[in-house]
Amino acid sequence: MHSRSRSRAETRRRYAAIELRKDVRFLDAVFFLFFFRYFILIMVPMCFILPTVIPVYAWNETWDISASSVLVRYVLGLNFTFSVNSFAHLWGNRPYNRTLKSTENPVVSFFTVGEGWHNYHHCFPWDYKAAELSFYRLNLTTAFIDFMAWLGWAYDLKTPNPELVDKLCENKGDGTNGLSRGKVGISEISDTVQ
Numbered sequence: 001m002h003s004r005s006r007s008r009a010e011t012r013r014r015y016a017a018i019e020l021r022k023d024v025r026f027l028d029a030v031f032f033l034f035f036f037r038y039f040i041l042i043m044v045p046m047c048f049i050l051p052t053v054i055p056v057y058a059w060n061e062t063w064d065i066s067a068s069s070v071l072v073r074y075v076l077g078l079n080f081t082f083s084v085n086s087f088a089h090l091w092g093n094r095p096y097n098r099t100l101k102s103t104e105n106p107v108v109s110f111f112t113v114g115e116g117w118h119n120y121h122h123c124f125p126w127d128y129k130a131a132e133l134s135f136y137r138l139n140l141t142t143a144f145i146d147f148m149a150w151l152g153w154a155y156d157l158k159t160p161n162p163e164l165v166d167k168l169c170e171n172k173g174d175g176t177n178g179l180s181r182g183k184v185g186i187s188e189i190s191d192t193v194q
């Protein structure tokens with residue numbers, strides 16, 4: 001009797017959690033639809049107008065320096081992004097799958113805040129880390145997602161089982177380790193701490 005009422009309470013709690021998640025997904029969808037619909041109206045002020053105007057009025061920057069630094073930042077940002085699909089498909093090692101063009105490229109990872117572990121990313125495109133190891137390998141994007149998960153704003157983060165990754169490297173990798181696999185894994189660090 002007691003356990004039955006408890007299980008009913010548990011069912012109600014689970015149902016409430018599912019409903020809450022549906023609400024959150026609905027709000028997510030509304031937010032993204034709004035963003036896609038008004039992309040230009042949001043992007044142009046946030047990306048160009050505000051970063052040009054704020055320095056001029058906030059600390060008396062000249063218009064030409066303010067505008068040119070915004071443009072330089074935009075061009076660099078685009079080039080760093082494109083470097084993932086150029087340099088990280090040309091230079092670097094292929095520890096996960098040597099038959100793919102994409103490579104592990106620490107320099108690209110540095111400039112793209114973690115998107116250069118690209119051989120791994122092509123093998124496990126659904127891993128939220130976009131790399132085998134997390135944020136301390138030139139991957140601040142993962143640190144940001146982990147922080148959001150800590151706040152509870154990011155959830156259902158997917159990552160493959162380490163044995164699966166090892167098996168893929170054994171079967172298809174080029175035999176290198178590089179910075180992406182490295183010798184200092186997360187478990188080894190926690191072993192040293194203990």
Ligand SMILES: [Zn+2]
Binds near residue numbers: 084102118122
């Ligand atoms: Zn690619």
